[in-house]
Amino acid sequence: MLQRLIDRRMGFFLGALFVAVVLIPLGNLVIAGQPVPSYVVALLAKYLCYALLAVALDLVWGYCGILSLGHGAFFALGGYAMGMHLMREIGDRGVYANPDLPDFMVFLNWQELPWFWYGFDSFIFACLMVLLVPGLLAFVFGWFAFRSRVTGVYLSIITQAMTYALMLAFFRNEMGFGGNNGLTDFKDVLGFNLQSDATRSGLFVLAALALTAGLLISKFITTSKLGKVLIAIRDAESRTRFTGYRVEGYKLFVFVVSAMMAGVAGAIYTPIVGIINPGEFSPANSIEIVIWVALGGRGTLVGAAIGAIIVALAKTLLTGWFPEFWLFALGAMFILVTIYLPTGVLGKFEQIVKRKPKPATKEVTA
Amino acid sequence: MSSQLYLSGVNRSFDGFKAINNLSLIIEKGELHAVIGPNGAGKTTMMDIITGKTRPDSGEVFWNNDIDLTKVDEAGSARLGIGRKFQKPTVFETLTVEDNIALALKADRGVFATLFDRRSADQQAEIDRLLELVRLSADRDRMAADLSHGQKQWLEIGMLLAQDPELLLVDEPAAGMTDAETMRTAELLREIAGERSVVVVEHDMEFVKALNCKVTVLHQGSVLAEGSLEHVSANPEVVEVYLGR
Ligand SMILES: Nc1ncnc2c1ncn2[C@@H]1O[C@H](COP(=O)(O)OP(=O)(O)O)[C@@H](O)[C@H]1O
Ligand SMILES: [Mg+2]
Numbered sequence: 001m002l003q004r005l006i007d008r009r010m011g012f013f014l015g016a017l018f019v020a021v022v023l024i025p026l027g028n029l030v031i032a033g034q035p036v037p038s039y040v041v042a043l044l045a046k047y048l049c050y051a052l053l054a055v056a057l058d059l060v061w062g063y064c065g066i067l068s069l070g071h072g073a074f075f076a077l078g079g080y081a082m083g084m085h086l087m088r089e090i091g092d093r094g095v096y097a098n099p100d101l102p103d104f105m106v107f108l109n110w111q112e113l114p115w116f117w118y119g120f121d122s123f124i125f126a127c128l129m130v131l132l133v134p135g136l137l138a139f140v141f142g143w144f145a146f147r148s149r150v151t152g153v154y155l156s157i158i159t160q161a162m163t164y165a166l167m168l169a170f171f172r173n174e175m176g177f178g179g180n181n182g183l184t185d186f187k188d189v190l191g192f193n194l195q196s197d198a199t200r201s202g203l204f205v206l207a208a209l210a211l212t213a214g215l216l217i218s219k220f221i222t223t224s225k226l227g228k229v230l231i232a233i234r235d236a237e238s239r240t241r242f243t244g245y246r247v248e249g250y251k252l253f254v255f256v257v258s259a260m261m262a263g264v265a266g267a268i269y270t271p272i273v274g275i276i277n278p279g280e281f282s283p284a285n286s287i288e289i290v291i292w293v294a295l296g297g298r299g300t301l302v303g304a305a306i307g308a309i310i311v312a313l314a315k316t317l318l319t320g321w322f323p324e325f326w327l328f329a330l331g332a333m334f335i336l337v338t339i340y341l342p343t344g345v346l347g348k349f350e351q352i353v354k355r356k357p358k359p360a361t362k363e364v365t366a
Numbered sequence: 367m368s369s370q371l372y373l374s375g376v377n378r379s380f381d382g383f384k385a386i387n388n389l390s391l392i393i394e395k396g397e398l399h400a401v402i403g404p405n406g407a408g409k410t411t412m413m414d415i416i417t418g419k420t421r422p423d424s425g426e427v428f429w430n431n432d433i434d435l436t437k438v439d440e441a442g443s444a445r446l447g448i449g450r451k452f453q454k455p456t457v458f459e460t461l462t463v464e465d466n467i468a469l470a471l472k473a474d475r476g477v478f479a480t481l482f483d484r485r486s487a488d489q490q491a492e493i494d495r496l497l498e499l500v501r502l503s504a505d506r507d508r509m510a511a512d513l514s515h516g517q518k519q520w521l522e523i524g525m526l527l528a529q530d531p532e533l534l535l536v537d538e539p540a541a542g543m544t545d546a547e548t549m550r551t552a553e554l555l556r557e558i559a560g561e562r563s564v565v566v567v568e569h570d571m572e573f574v575k576a577l578n579c580k581v582t583v584l585h586q587g588s589v590l591a592e593g594s595l596e597h598v599s600a601n602p603e604v605v606e607v608y609l610g611r
Contacts, residue, residue: 221481224480224481224482224483225468225469225480225481225483225485226477226480226481226483228458228461228465228468228469229469229480231458231460231461232458232461232469234460235458235459235460235461236456236457236458236459238419238440238452238456239452239456239457239458240458241439241440241441241444242417242440242441242443242444242449242450242452243444243469243470243525243529244441244444244445244475244529245441245475245480246439246441246475247441249476249477250477250480253477253481
């Protein structure tokens with residue numbers, strides 16, 4: 001089993017991740033002079049959340065050919081679910097010192113907590129919602145879309161419409177999620193102060209663990225017989241049907257798993273960045289995820305994670321140096337990758353490193 | 367009556383054009399049956415109707431006398447035991463030849479059963495046997511995309527057999543094959559028939575001759591003639607619409 005899940009690629013990546021998990025907190029918390037500044041810890045933790053999100057998208061796009069342009073929505077919903085718990089944990093320490101209502105509700109003159117905020121006082125409940133809300137949305141959305149056999153560009157467009165509609169809804173104050181400011185001013189999580197270095201490192205480790213789990217679960221799925229059915233659907237959907245597989249069930253399964261994974265990424269992201277707002281639903285965000293996966297190497301899982309980290313790092317550096325330049329750089333990156341690196345950075349790298357092809361794939365003239 | 371497949375008075379039109387027009391056809395159990403007819407005669411549409419891809423506007427389609435095929439979807443027809451080979455060879459290009467067969471192998475098709483599936487020794491033996499039968503044993507680890515056109519046709523036939531179907535619907539299998547491959551395919555289909563029913567749609571007259579079986583001539587969506595190849599070839603109408611061209 002371990003052999004099946006951890007191939008060379010996965011081994012190298014998880015090895016590197018493990019080294020980071022040891023060295024980064026060490027450099028921030030233990031070694032004198034703090035060679036790793038706290039903001040770097042938070043930044044890296046954020047990259048790992050993006051990496052998990054990219055893995056989630058790769059699972060549906062890379063393997064099953066479902067190009068979702070709405071995965072940002074699942075990420076944001078996970079983020080909001082965790083954000084709601086963090087808001088409840090503020091308690092009476094808000095600006096208005098209201099023990100029952102978050103600040104933004106006091107500001108809007110609301111008298112009582114809306115029903116859909118019930119339960120979020122509990123961390124466990126919030127964690128369940130982190131999985132259930134994106135999972136349920138994906139289930140309902142997928143149920144209708146896959147049964148009516150919406151595929152290809154049409155599916156991409158409606159996923160994009162889904163995230164856009166959610167963005168507009170979450171922007172409204174009446175929705176009860178803090179309107180355009182979103183949820184912020186969090187104090188702590190499970191009693192750990194979110195401003196402290198130790199909590200930051202803890203979240204970094206948590207993000208690394210979540211990414212590892214996401215990668216291994218995805219690897220389990222893609223190396224199973226079900227994973228081969230997903231590829232079969234990607235290659236020849238109608239042949240898969242005539243072979244007796246109910247394609248919509250398979251798509252639904254992988255879409256829901258992927259949405260939940262995206263939700264977890266969002267849930268860890270929120271305490272790291274300290275805010276979740278409707279901007280996370282923006283269609284451009286979802287498109288950016290596709291660029292991460294394409295750049296890293298579609299259908300490789302590890303490549304998707306690497307792609308997300310590379311682009312996020314480039315974004316941090318470039319927006320620091322020339323802020324107005326970033327979107328052009330992103331566009332250029334996408335075009336260059338599509339033309340020159342069809343198998344992504346990972347594919348190119350392996351092509352360079354690999355000395356000789358596997359003996360099994362000998363050339364035979366047909 | 368114990369027919370494998372029973373079509374009676376089936377109609378289907380596309381935008382007013384009658385692709386299938388009052389079509390009636392019976393396939394006996396174990397029979398090898400060729401369906402010929404000019405392009406656009408409705409041969410592929412007939413297969414679409416049998417396999418639940420297309421719903422007929424009216425008419426009856428029954429499987430084993432009592433199962434109404436007009437209420438079944440593609441996956442359902444496959445699970446009942448109808449295997450279908452497409453006109454254009456369709457295999458899973460980025461999977462290996464062996465995995466193509468393995469996916470088609472008769473097994474529980476449920477999502478979770480598939481997720482936790484482990485291949486048994488029996489299944490592996492069956493895969494090996496089928497690879498041998500379609501002469502792809504040496505190519506088992508290659509990507510299906512790398513096969514020649516004729517090899518893909520065979521792989522697809524191997525996948526059909528892996529489903530262990532009662533009826534095979536084979537749409538123009540000889541297309542793109544060399545003469546030797548064509549003859550070997552005819553031989554293979556003859557071997558398969560008997561134990562299973564086989565319906566072959568074909569254009570290639572040499573191939574149909576080699577099948578040496580009952581022939582139905584389709585024209586404008588309905589049956590024009592039926593019988594042995596010599597019998598239908600002697601029919602002047604058939605000569606006019608099809609053979610004479
Ligand atoms: N889905 C469809 N929509 C519109 N027309 C169709 C469709 N399927 C088949 N037809 C038409 O039905 C007729 C019969 O087609 P087909 O069954 O493919 O013929 P054959 O396989 O005998 O060459 C053709 O004129 C074709 O254009
Ligand atoms: Mg046809």
